[in-house]
Amino acid sequence: MIAGGPAVIAPGEFRAFAGQFVTGVTVVTTRDGDGQFQGLTMNAVSALSLTPPLYLICVERNATTLSPLLESRLFGLSILSKEQSTIARLFATKNRNKFRDCPFVVGRTGVPLIAGALGHIECSIAQTIEAGDHIVVIGQVEHADIKGGEPLVYFRSAFLDLGGEPLGEARALAESP
Numbered sequence: 001m002i003a004g005g006p007a008v009i010a011p012g013e014f015r016a017f018a019g020q021f022v023t024g025v026t027v028v029t030t031r032d033g034d035g036q037f038q039g040l041t042m043n044a045v046s047a048l049s050l051t052p053p054l055y056l057i058c059v060e061r062n063a064t065t066l067s068p069l070l071e072s073r074l075f076g077l078s079i080l081s082k083e084q085s086t087i088a089r090l091f092a093t094k095n096r097n098k099f100r101d102c103p104f105v106v107g108r109t110g111v112p113l114i115a116g117a118l119g120h121i122e123c124s125i126a127q128t129i130e131a132g133d134h135i136v137v138i139g140q141v142e143h144a145d146i147k148g149g150e151p152l153v154y155f156r157s158a159f160l161d162l163g164g165e166p167l168g169e170a171r172a173l174a175e176s177p
């Protein structure tokens, strides 16, 4: 468990700092014990190791998707395209029917993967680390596929395309740093 020391920066300021870092946008998915699909929008993700292939995601403790993810020990990750800002907004809500309004396919491990994404990976959980209000989840990559296309970009709480053009409503969304 990484608890950390006293706060030296206000949460709003820390979020503003984190917002200066441009990222892509992903949807991380899993299935619970009843076979129901769960998922959330995430940008605190990174490739971690090539040999073995490992991928790292940082999930907020309060996320509903966290416990099914830890129980199934599986997750899928879909990299969203610039056409998918509506899906990014949908999966950033607490809506319990996210998959009703989003086209998806079921991957080889049984997790849902967002259709039309730039690429997908399916991972089995290799390690978890408790860190402040997030859990760092390290996944061993079991399958990967690449479709290509133009990515969805996230910068200063707005969805953009690679040319910097706003995609839809540019409002503050991210609750995680």
Ligand SMILES: Cc1cc2nc3c(=O)[nH]c(=O)nc-3n(C[C@H](O)[C@H](O)[C@H](O)COP(=O)(O)O)c2cc1C
Binding pocket: 025, 039, 040, 041, 042, 043, 044, 045, 058, 059, 060, 061, 062, 063, 064, 065, 066, 088, 091, 092, 093, 094, 095, 154, 173, 174, 175, 176
């Ligand atoms: C662009 C963007 C990036 C986000 N990144 C993360 C993240 O990396 N980790 C996280 O736990 N939540 C992240 N969120 C917030 C979750 O998507 C949001 O809390 C969601 O409602 C959680 O859904 P759930 O509780 O149904 O699992 C992000 C939101 C947005 C809009």
